[in-house]
Amino acid sequence: MNPAALKADLHRLEQNGLLIVNSDAFEARDLEKAGYDHNPLHDGSLDTYRLVEIPMTSLTQKATEPLGVKARDAERSKNFFALGLVSWLYSRPVEPTISWIESRFKDLIKESNLAAFKAGFNFGETSELFDHPYEVKPAELTPGEYTNISGNVALAWGLVAAGQLAKLPVFLGSYPITPASDILHELSKHKNFGVRTLQAEDEIAAAGMALGAAFAGHLGVTTTSGPGVALKSEATSLAVSLELPFLLVDIQRGGPSTGLPTKTEAADLNIAMYGRHGEAPLPIVAAYSPANCFDAAIEAARIALKYRTPVILLSDGYLANGSEPWCLPDPATLPDISVPFTTEKNHVNPDGTEEFWPYLRDPETLARPWAIPGTPGLMHRVGGIEKEDGRGDISYTPDNHSKMVHLRAEKVARIANDIPPATITGDADADVVLLGWGSTWAAIDAAVQRTRRAGTKVAWIHLTHLNPLPANLGELLRSFRHVLVPELNMGQLCRIVRAEYLVDAKPVTKVQGLPFTSAELEAAIQETLS
Amino acid sequence: MSDVIVPITQKKDWMSDQEVRWCPGCGDYGILQAVQFLMPELGVAPENTVFISGIGCSSRFPYYMNTYGMHSIHGRAPAIATGVAVARPDLDVWVVTGDGDALSIGGNHLIHALRRNVNLTILLFNNRIYGLTKGQYSPTSEEGKVTKSTPMGSIDHPFNPLAVALGAEASFVARTHDLDRKHMMSVFKAAHDHKGASFVEIYQNCNVFNDAAFDEVTGKHHRAERMIDLVHGQPIRFGAEGQHGVVMGTDGQLRIVDVAEVGEDALLVHDAHRADPGLAFALARLSHDDHSPTPFGIFRSIDRPDYGGQVAAQVMQAGEKKGPGNLASLLRSNGTWTVG
Numbered sequence: 001m002n003p004a005a006l007k008a009d010l011h012r013l014e015q016n017g018l019l020i021v022n023s024d025a026f027e028a029r030d031l032e033k034a035g036y037d038h039n040p041l042h043d044g045s046l047d048t049y050r051l052v053e054i055p056m057t058s059l060t061q062k063a064t065e066p067l068g069v070k071a072r073d074a075e076r077s078k079n080f081f082a083l084g085l086v087s088w089l090y091s092r093p094v095e096p097t098i099s100w101i102e103s104r105f106k107d108l109i110k111e112s113n114l115a116a117f118k119a120g121f122n123f124g125e126t127s128e129l130f131d132h133p134y135e136v137k138p139a140e141l142t143p144g145e146y147t148n149i150s151g152n153v154a155l156a157w158g159l160v161a162a163g164q165l166a167k168l169p170v171f172l173g174s175y176p177i178t179p180a181s182d183i184l185h186e187l188s189k190h191k192n193f194g195v196r197t198l199q200a201e202d203e204i205a206a207a208g209m210a211l212g213a214a215f216a217g218h219l220g221v222t223t224t225s226g227p228g229v230a231l232k233s234e235a236t237s238l239a240v241s242l243e244l245p246f247l248l249v250d251i252q253r254g255g256p257s258t259g260l261p262t263k264t265e266a267a268d269l270n271i272a273m274y275g276r277h278g279e280a281p282l283p284i285v286a287a288y289s290p291a292n293c294f295d296a297a298i299e300a301a302r303i304a305l306k307y308r309t310p311v312i313l314l315s316d317g318y319l320a321n322g323s324e325p326w327c328l329p330d331p332a333t334l335p336d337i338s339v340p341f342t343t344e345k346n347h348v349n350p351d352g353t354e355e356f357w358p359y360l361r362d363p364e365t366l367a368r369p370w371a372i373p374g375t376p377g378l379m380h381r382v383g384g385i386e387k388e389d390g391r392g393d394i395s396y397t398p399d400n401h402s403k404m405v406h407l408r409a410e411k412v413a414r415i416a417n418d419i420p421p422a423t424i425t426g427d428a429d430a431d432v433v434l435l436g437w438g439s440t441w442a443a444i445d446a447a448v449q450r451t452r453r454a455g456t457k458v459a460w461i462h463l464t465h466l467n468p469l470p471a472n473l474g475e476l477l478r479s480f481r482h483v484l485v486p487e488l489n490m491g492q493l494c495r496i497v498r499a500e501y502l503v504d505a506k507p508v509t510k511v512q513g514l515p516f517t518s519a520e521l522e523a524a525i526q527e528t529l530s
Numbered sequence: 531m532s533d534v535i536v537p538i539t540q541k542k543d544w545m546s547d548q549e550v551r552w553c554p555g556c557g558d559y560g561i562l563q564a565v566q567f568l569m570p571e572l573g574v575a576p577e578n579t580v581f582i583s584g585i586g587c588s589s590r591f592p593y594y595m596n597t598y599g600m601h602s603i604h605g606r607a608p609a610i611a612t613g614v615a616v617a618r619p620d621l622d623v624w625v626v627t628g629d630g631d632a633l634s635i636g637g638n639h640l641i642h643a644l645r646r647n648v649n650l651t652i653l654l655f656n657n658r659i660y661g662l663t664k665g666q667y668s669p670t671s672e673e674g675k676v677t678k679s680t681p682m683g684s685i686d687h688p689f690n691p692l693a694v695a696l697g698a699e700a701s702f703v704a705r706t707h708d709l710d711r712k713h714m715m716s717v718f719k720a721a722h723d724h725k726g727a728s729f730v731e732i733y734q735n736c737n738v739f740n741d742a743a744f745d746e747v748t749g750k751h752h753r754a755e756r757m758i759d760l761v762h763g764q765p766i767r768f769g770a771e772g773q774h775g776v777v778m779g780t781d782g783q784l785r786i787v788d789v790a791e792v793g794e795d796a797l798l799v800h801d802a803h804r805a806d807p808g809l810a811f812a813l814a815r816l817s818h819d820d821h822s823p824t825p826f827g828i829f830r831s832i833d834r835p836d837y838g839g840q841v842a843a844q845v846m847q848a849g850e851k852k853g854p855g856n857l858a859s860l861l862r863s864n865g866t867w868t869v870g
């Protein structure tokens with residue numbers, strides 16, 4: 001670390017943690033630039049950490065000097081010295097890094113970086129500044145075939161899979177936006193699955209095209225991030241009214257407006273829940289890890305198709321660009337999510353003549369029939385104007401509108417019976433439960449494990465369905481004295497569960513464009529219990 | 531393909547059971563009649579036909595057609611119809627829109643559907659006013675127009691719908707008017723038969739909020755002198771006796787002349803198939819007001835690959851090159867390792 005980095009990031013280090021500084025970088029001028037009026041290495045302020053001072057700049061200069069590298073240029077290789085040192089500290093194999101350096105750099109810069117890297121590694125081994133190297137045991141993985149997957153690729157593959165499982169062509173209408181564009185790029189590569197991708201003139205058109213494709217019998221999808229969700233609100237509201245399957249994927253980023261386009265945040269739950277005009281509820285699914293984006297995409301498509309409704313799938317920048325090892329599922333075990341198109345008339349008039357009624361619902365799911373153009377005898381018109389229940393003709397009747405508003409809400413509410421119940425991880429008899437959703441999963445997981453290892457009981461519920469919520473959630477939450485809701489927003493889910501269940505849930509919020517650290521959540525748990 | 535069955539239908543097969551609710555005397559009735567009379571002539575089936583509209587008086591059109599249809603969102607019909615046409619190149623997709631719908635709130639979608647050459651037949655009912663919202667000026671209203679939202683007269687320079695379409699390099703561009711069913715039917719048929727995006731402007735009278743907007747051109751007493759009928763391959767001439775014509779001056783400007791003065795050979799010969807849209811653009815802008823000679827008919831009709839066809843071709847090519855999609859291999863495509 002140099003003084004500036006020390007100042008910015010020291011708060012992230014736990015007490016008694018290992019602090020390695022580049023002592024060459026703590027000259028008076030460096031200190032002044034970073035805003036220190038004295039040297040923190042010498043004032044005792046770092047006594048609670050295990051401070052290791054290494055003159056990395058001069059050591060790198062010495063290591064590269066024999067190659068003919070000038071002192072000034074050696075500066076640029078010192079990060080590789082640090083990387084070599086850390087590689088030794090954590091007992092990492094050096095070969096992958098060496099071959100990466102060899103492929104990435106050329107000539108003298110390559111040689112200089114290699115020399116610095118090796119010097120750093122050797123310094124760790126010989127200097128005795130550290131008690132011992134750490135060994136990070138390979139993660140315990142269940143047996144199986146693995147690949148490394150990022151959230152956006154997993155999501156794109158999930159959409160491809162959803163098309164296969166639904167036996168429908170996938171149609172993506174999309175407009176480039178960070179951090180969602182990679183889904184468009186990835187899907188564009190898989191036309192051999194019958195996937196059609198269309199880069200639209202704007203976010204609005206992208207949603208409209210997907211909705212048009214859905215009307216025509218495709219799995220219509222549109223992908224975007226924050227500002228794009230606002231622009232797609234109009235088409236999504238129409239999809240609520242048309243009752244057609246439609247997937248809106250939101251890779252959340254810091255907002256409002258352009259906000260922090262490359263940083264993560266999960267502050268679009270409110271717009272997903274409420275960001276439409278009129279009474280327009282729709283189901284919301286949220287992915288919790290990069291690999292889970294695959295399953296979440298299939299689940300969102302399943303709900304959209306079965307209930308003929310728009311569904312919002314939430315991911316975020318952290319999941320989108322983060323990656324993890326993924327134990328590949330056997331495609332044969334994936335669910336069949338296909339739904340039949342309606343091909344026959346469905347209503348008999350008193351005089352015996354038959355008609356097609358586009359809003360005659362399935363009594364159980366309340367889904368309306370999906371009859372696509374090309375089907376003889378079932379020609380019908382749909383539109384944004386309120387429709388008569390059953391027959392589907394335009395209707396301005398007060399009672400009918402009330403009935404349709406209630407039917408559309410009831411259709412979404414009933415999905416609660418068709419999603420997995422919420423489950424508790426950890427101690428069901430704990431005093432405190434963490435209620436999480438989305439990408440906070442990894443940090444909560446680590447915080448819960450560490451808290452329990454330290455002897456404190458804690459429970460955790462992680463939601464994958466945010467609307468409707470699992471049917472048993474209220475009962476579960478009420479069985480705990482404290483409910484903590486960690487979210488990368490100002491407490492959006494927290495307000496929903498407070499309103500829904502009248503439980504005294506407390507928010508744990510963070511809006512820095514960064515994910516939670518497990519230490520932050522551990523501290524929140526301890527604070528609640530103390 | 532000699533055994534393709536051409537569906538035999540009658541006008542009534544294309545009429546829905548919905549009561550038509552435009553104001554009595556509205557020009558929309560005539561356009562609906564023309565379309566319903568035309569459909570049996572096209573040799574297509576109602577179940578393979580889709581009408582998509584936006585919002586506005588004209589956009590009620592789909593409700594009256596016994597086809598698949600969607601009354602969608604203000605301005606968005608070209609985008610939604612693009613989704614339908616690209617997903618299903620087997621369908622006949624029509625867009626019904628108005629001057630506010632297509633050129634104001636939906637201007638972006640219109641020009642992009644045209645430049646992509648999506649296989650759509652777009653009928654723009656131009657009445658130069660907002661009818662549904664009861665009489666505000668529209669993007670085609672003339673400067674100085676006094677309406678509820680412009681009590682001191684509009685200061686907006688209007689769009690010329692054909693110039694917009696030609697600027698977007700639409701592959702088929704035509705104009706007709708609501709008083710001539712035969713002319714409408716022939717233009718609509720050509721637009722329908724054209725592969726790619728067809729754009730038809732229809733002068734439509736809104737007798738409630740902008741009555742007689744086109745009377746000085748299409749009215750019975752003015753037609754002969756003010757309507758110029760464009761016929762591909764023919765010299766452009768008009769007038770009761772064909773006494774007027776259009777020439778191109780040495781400055782590149784189109785001018786109206788007396789044929790007797792310049793001689794027939796000097797007249798411009800209409801070429802709808804010219805690759806360059808420049809001449810069609812000049813014709814579209816021949817009249818700058820609502821009482822000068824105005825061309826009607828097909829301004830431009832050129833061959834260009836249609837978008838949905840090209841998308842389908844890429845899907846087919848990908849299938850041929852990579853084989854049909856296999857999920858198990860896709861999941862392994864970035865390399866795998868086994869934990870034992």
Ligand code: SF4
Nearest residue numbers: 553556587661736737
């Ligand atoms: S307001 Fe004008 S355009 Fe609308 S239906 Fe009435 S006459 Fe026709």
